[in-house]
Structures are given as structure tokens and as C-alpha cells.
Amino acid sequence: MKGSARQKLDQLNFMEQVRECRDNGYLLSSRKIGSGAFSKVYLAYATHERLRHNPKLASDLRGKRHAMVAIKIISTAEAPVEFSQKFLPREISSLNATYKHLNVVQLYETYQNSRRSYLVLELAARGDxxxxxxxxxxxxxxxxxxxxxxxxxxxxxxxxxxxxxxxxxxxxxxxxxxxxxxxxxxxxxxxxxxxxxxxxxxxxxxxxxxxxxxxxxxxxxxxxxxxxxxxxxxxxxxxxxxxxxxxxxxxxxxxxxxxxxxxxxxxxxxxxxxx
Structure with a gap:
């Protein structure tokens, strides 16, 4: 695929992700703050509507005095079957099991469709x-x-x-x-x-x-x-x-x-x- 065609496809995919996040109560920004083999992490903002419906998220962000989160978007359509069926569920399960420790990044919620999984995570803005x-x-x-x-x-x-x-x-x-x-x-x-x-x-x-x-x-x-x-x-x-x-x-x-x-x-x- 030529560079311009690849760039156009990436833009279309990103706009689709923006819509999917908005449908779930988050405003996805274009600021990418991390990436992996099958994933990208973006800065996003929780809407007032989402805060009303997610007590876990609302409680944590109230203490932080902002509405920023990190959203990890995993391309399950591109990832190997083992990743989607084994490693991703383990990641979600582990984050749920370690919830509410001050020094473990918090998982607020997940949502998915046939092509992608979204993990809404606590933002750690100062990098690694x-x-x-x-x-x-x-x-x-x-x-x-x-x-x-x-x-x-x-x-x-x-x-x-x-x-x-x-x-x-x-x-x-x-x-x-x-x-x-x-x-x-x-x-x-x-x-x-x-x-x-x-x-x-x-x-x-x-x-x-x-x-x-x-x-x-x-x-x-x-x-x-x-x-x-x-x-x-x-x-x-x-x-x-x-x-x-x-x-x-x-x-x-x-x-x-x-x-x-x-x-x-x-x-x-x-x-x-x-x-």
C-alpha cells in the first residue's frame, strides 16, 4: 500500500475510533501517549454523562480534579488469536484483581466490538x-x-x-x-x-x-x-x-x-x- 493510501486509511480508522469512544462517553484526542505491537494509547476526556454512569471513574477523577484518562485501543482484528483470547483477557483480569492500589494503574472500564477492544485507564501524564x-x-x-x-x-x-x-x-x-x-x-x-x-x-x-x-x-x-x-x-x-x-x-x-x-x-x- 502506498504511503498516501496508508495515511488515508489510518485517518479513517482514527475517526472511527473517535466515534466509538464518543458513543461510550469519551472524547478521544489525537495525542498518542503510547503504543505496542497491536495497540495505541491516546489521551481522552470523560464526559459528564459518563461520569454520572461510572462511579469508579467519577470517584477517582474527583480526587484528581480533572476528567482526563488514557484509552488503550487494541486491534483485535490484526492481533493473533492467542493474544485476543489469552493475553488480553489476562491483562483485564489482572487489572481488575489489583484495583484500588495507589501504585497500580487503574482500569475504569472496557468496551469492544468485532475489530477493537478499548481499555479506559488512569492517566499517568509524566511518562515512564x-x-x-x-x-x-x-x-x-x-x-x-x-x-x-x-x-x-x-x-x-x-x-x-x-x-x-x-x-x-x-x-x-x-x-x-x-x-x-x-x-x-x-x-x-x-x-x-x-x-x-x-x-x-x-x-x-x-x-x-x-x-x-x-x-x-x-x-x-x-x-x-x-x-x-x-x-x-x-x-x-x-x-x-x-x-x-x-x-x-x-x-x-x-x-x-x-x-x-x-x-x-x-x-x-x-x-x-x-x-
Whole structure:
């Protein structure tokens, strides 16, 4: 398809999405704030009519004193069947199970048709943690966050992950890009596309999920793994990235990653002993 034809089709699709959102009580803006393989996330506004009919949404936005939300639009017509029938329902189920934790992004409602699914989510307007680390590093002219800030953000992240685990949910894709910040600077854990219910306490999983740089060694070795323990490994990687401004192990190939892991991470001089 030629560029102009593709652009025209995209515009028609977007206008269709605008209509579908309006029919469900939301005014979709053209500001795209995120994207995935089969999804795009846009800034949107809840109408007064929608606020009257959705107590969950009205209660949360009353505290925020605005009517802005994020709407994640998933193209189920283009996505593989496994995604639509397995991973998307898990994402919705996980967000419903972890509802009302201050540091987990809130799912207000969903609606769908034969071509798309819409997730109406809490807006985290300040972007993701990776962007924040890079911005602060540039401002400080030194990589990483101040230790006090990293400590406060990490405490919020641990609280969110502990809440997920206590609700029987393992995230399996913890990384800086999936951690958002709202306009008050509060951390919001997001993107539960690979989440799963952990089931029995010591049950093992086998699906390779997440990004190699944040993945636990047992997963890289293609072994069955404990989902909660794999999440804890990823937390350690994120903490390292917060305080150093880089990842501790960075290789594309799993066997090279395992070699770096055996050597262990390095820390810059001057870091407080508590780390």
C-alpha cells in the first residue's frame, strides 16, 4: 500500500475510533501517549454523562480534579488469536484483581466490538520511569537518580508488586518502560499483558516473558520458574537502573547475558553502603 493510501486509511480508522469512544462517553484526542505491537494509547476526556454512569471513574477523577484518562485501543482484528483470547483477557483480569492500589494503574472500564477492544485507564501524564531517569541524569550531568528519590520510588514499586503477588498476580514484564509517573510524581505499575495468576504458592511457569535485560537467569536457561521470584529479580534490575542510570547486564543473546550475570554487576564509587 502506498504511503498516501496508508495515511488515508489510518485517518479513517482514527475517526472511527473517535466515534466509538464518543458513543461510550469519551472524547478521544489525537495525542498518542503510547503504543505496542497491536495497540495505541491516546489521551481522552470523560464526559459528564459518563461520569454520572461510572462511579469508579467519577470517584477517582474527583480526587484528581480533572476528567482526563488514557484509552488503550487494541486491534483485535490484526492481533493473533492467542493474544485476543489469552493475553488480553489476562491483562483485564489482572487489572481488575489489583484495583484500588495507589501504585497500580487503574482500569475504569472496557468496551469492544468485532475489530477493537478499548481499555479506559488512569492517566499517568509524566511518562515512564526510563524517560524520567534519562531526564534527571541529563539535568544532573550524572547518570541515575539521587538515592533518596530512587529509594522513594522503589518503595512504591515494591508496594505495587507485593499487592499484585498478594492478589495472586505475577507481572512477568517488570521494566522501566512499564512503570509510569503521574502528575503528582506517584509511581504507577502498568502493562499487565504478560501477567498471570500464580495459582499454587510453589507452582512453576514455563512461558518466556519480558525483556532479556530484566529476565531472571532461570528463564534464560529455559527452566521452569517461580513467577514471584522472577518478578523480584526484575525489581533488582530496575533498582540498579535507578541509581546508576544504566542496566547491569546488557546483551541480546541469553548465553552472553548468563555469562555477565555470573560475573556480577559493578557499582560506581561513592554509592552509599546501604545499596
Amino acid at each position: 520511569l526510563l524517560e524520567h531517569i534519562n531526564s534527571v541524569s541529563d539535568h544532573r550531568c550524572r547518570p541515575g537518580l539521587e538515592e533518596d528519590e530512587a529509594r522513594g520510588l522503589f518503595w512504591q514499586l515494591v508496594s505495587a508488586v507485593a499487592h499484585c503477588h498478594s492478589s495472586g498476580i505475577v507481572h512477568r514484564d517488570l521494566k522501566c518502560e512499564n512503570i509510569l509517573l503521574d502528575d503528582r510524581g506517584l509511581l504507577k505499575l502498568s502493562d499487565f499483558g504478560f501477567a498471570n495468576r500464580s495459582g499454587l504458592k510453589n507452582s512453576l511457569l514455563s512461558t518466556f516473558c519480558g525483556s532479556v535485560a530484566y529476565t531472571a537467569p532461570e528463564i534464560l536457561m529455559s527452566k521452569k520458574y517461580n513467577g514471584e521470584q522472577a518478578d523480584l529479580w526484575s525489581l533488582g534490575i530496575i533498582l540498579y537502573a535507578m541509581v546508576t542510570g544504566k542496566l547491569p547486564f546488557k546483551e541480546r543473546q541469553p548465553h552472553r547475558m548468563l555469562h555477565l550475570m555470573r560475573q556480577g554487576p559493578t557499582f560506581r564509587p561513592g554509592m552509599s553502603p546501604g545499596w
